[in-house]
Amino acid sequence: AQSVTQLDSHVSVSEGTPVLLRCNYSSSYSPSLFWYVQHPNKGLQLLLKYTSAATLVKGINGFEAEFKKSETSFHLTKPSAHMSDAAEYFCVVTGSGGYQKVTFGTGTKLQVIP
Amino acid sequence: DSGVTQTPKHLITATGQRVTLRCSPRSGDLSVYWYQQSLDQGLQFLIQYYNGEERAKGNILERFSAQQFPDLHSELNLSSLELGDSALYFCARSCMLTEAFFGQGTRLTVV
Numbered sequence: 001a002q003s004v005t006q007l008d009s010h011v012s013v014s015e016g017t018p019v020l021l022r023c024n025y026s027s028s029y030s031p032s033l034f035w036y037v038q039h040p041n042k043g044l045q046l047l048l049k050y051t052s053a054a055t056l057v058k059g060i061n062g063f064e065a066e067f068k069k070s071e072t073s074f075h076l077t078k079p080s081a082h083m084s085d086a087a088e089y090f091c092v093v094t095g096s097g098g099y100q101k102v103t104f105g106t107g108t109k110l111q112v113i114p
Numbered sequence: 115d116s117g118v119t120q121t122p123k124h125l126i127t128a129t130g131q132r133v134t135l136r137c138s139p140r141s142g143d144l145s146v147y148w149y150q151q152s153l154d155q156g157l158q159f160l161i162q163y164y165n166g167e168e169r170a171k172g173n174i175l176e177r178f179s180a181q182q183f184p185d186l187h188s189e190l191n192l193s194s195l196e197l198g199d200s201a202l203y204f205c206a207r208s209c210m211l212t213e214a215f216f217g218q219g220t221r222l223t224v225v
Binding site for chain 2: 036044045106
């Protein structure tokens, strides 16, 4: 069985300050982990992915995430928030079966205050 | 741009009706996955097809069905629609097990 928990449903930061979106997972397999972003009325865009290579993963738009097996976490960070980062972010875990065993988190809405 | 095209972008229909949502492939994509995103249920996996055959089923209602055609495009058929079926429906395509590319979604509103 696998699951993913996004610890915050809403996060609010000021422009130019760091962003931290938290994700914890559980998986019976060696998981692949992803972060997707969804802007209002848009589809899902892949930000970054971890697939058992380097534990610190760099993604698009300055985002990065660190896979910590001991903490079963895959938190998403960005040093400095931009207004365009306001969106909903989904943490996703897949097992060895590929995407048919994909589990989405419930999402974190990021608000960026000017 | 994910290269995955979903049509229509928006659909408004009445309860009891039937609709068909379409997902068009990127070149080389053999797999297609359908997801439903609703306010109360979040993102849910519905069904996967691979090269024309059903590969996995998630939380898909019996009123819903899908197909993948020889040209690899896929259709999701929703029948006897209910108000609760109002949602954003995504398809995702992948030619690798470690990544998927999502379409922009079809927003279905049942009135």
